[in-house]
Amino acid sequence: MKKYRDTHHYYLSNFFKHSELNYDSLWLFYNYEDGIQMETFFPDQKVYSFLWEYADTDILIKIDEWKRAFRRNAIEIVQEAKLHIRNYLSQERKVYLDCLETSLVTADGKFKDLTAYDIGQRFVQIVADENISFTDIDLSFLEVTDTADKFRALIRILDTDGIQALILNGYHHRGELLKVCIVKKGETGLKTKEVLSLPIFENTYVAMPFNW
Template identity: 80%
Template structure:
């Protein structure tokens, strides 16, 4: 695994003006044989792992039971994990939102095969303190229809006390799995010494959270 700090905010500057850029990010590049170990960066915290599905625009009613994203991705819900399910109207489209609340170790095991190259395009994680509950997550961003506005609103969750990081998933053109960790400070990556030397994102895909 390769670790880099995006000190120049190459990625986030696409969405935030300089005077409103309160966030920092580090990037993890995994080879296929690498084991994902996010717990090394976020010990003693919990992870909310979101999957979602949008109803087809021309169909008004869907049956929830077969639309559930965890079921569609064959992800088993462990007894010690908490599953939160919600339905929302996002713009004019219904979104079926599932969220698994676990520790980082369990999250790594459950979602190690979900990359943005395939089914992981609708997958994002929020790292929070142990005292944060699902009800503390402000989901009002789902009401926004513009994708960039929605992304900025999702990142804005980090402004609330107790929320530590937003983990996005993607891939590099060489096929490496990417994890992009957005935070308000570098607390979790103090041991990362390498910086991204260039704007590499023309060769990189990163899934935007909750995009339709």
């Protein structure tokens, strides 16, 4: 694994003015054969792992409702996990939003087999203190129509006490899995000597989460 701090805010400055940049980001590059251990960066925290699918209007509603996001991806709901379910309409399309509440260790194991494309397109995680419940997470940003505004509103949930980090997912053109950890400015747990010396985005794919 390689890790770099985006001290120049190459990524976040695409969405925030300099005066609004109250967040830092750490870029993690994994080879697929590497084990992903996010718990190393956020010990004693839990994670809310969001996965979504679009409804298929060409099949019967009864069948479609059975094929929610987690079932479509054959992700088993383990006994110690909690599954939270929401439905949304996006441009008149139904979206199945599922969220698995687990430890980081469990989440790393559950989602390691998702393809790089699926991870980049339809997967995001929120790291929180143990005392944070699903209802404490303000999901009102999902109702925002403009995708860039929606993404900025998502990042701002880091201003909520007890929300530790957002984990965005994507991939590098070399085939490496890419995780971008966004934290409040000054977060000490993500320090590293290596920094992103250049904007590398022409070689990477990192989706804006919930870009419906």
